[in-house]
Amino acid sequence: MTAFDAMMDVLFADPNMASDAVYTPPRGGSPVPCRASFEHGDQNWRYQDAGVSTPARIAEVRTLEVPLMEEEGTLAIGGRTYVIANATQPDADRLLWRLELQ
Template sequence: MSSPFQRSIDSVFRRFGVDAAYTPPRGGAPMPCRAVFTQGDKEWRFREAGASTPARIAEVRASEVPVMEEEGTLTIGGRTCVIGNATQPDADRLVWRLELQ
């Protein structure tokens, strides 16, 4: 039986997710998944100076893509983005957070 948190995540991805496909960096068969896009900022720091730029961030359920590698690609509606950073920030590791390039 899934946890309430898992059921909530599944509901969000059903309602707000878009069809996507993950391809590992060394190629292989694309893995179909659903992605939810969020708006964020990327922080750039150099010594005492810094700047923020808009970031393209997608979230994908780990149940659909158990292993997500940086330099892999996420394709959404014919547009392909390279994964620059892949993390699992939630405590239960249910969602991948991807910074797209």
């Protein structure tokens, strides 16, 4: 286990930092329980010279828990279900999925 793995274990186990969630692939399949860290970011929209910024719902899920995350799948947490609009792995070590949710 690397220092980064140990750090992720601590962060995602903390109830103040992450919550229990369930990922379901877009074409059905078995739901996958996981932990998700949520944040509110901004999504920027531009058209020619005009721009608008709207609130976005962002979640991070460990690739250790969900190795394959697909767009149009769902992430359910606390009785709410979000559709995954975009799934990327922003870190070079590929420890996390960064999800833009609708």
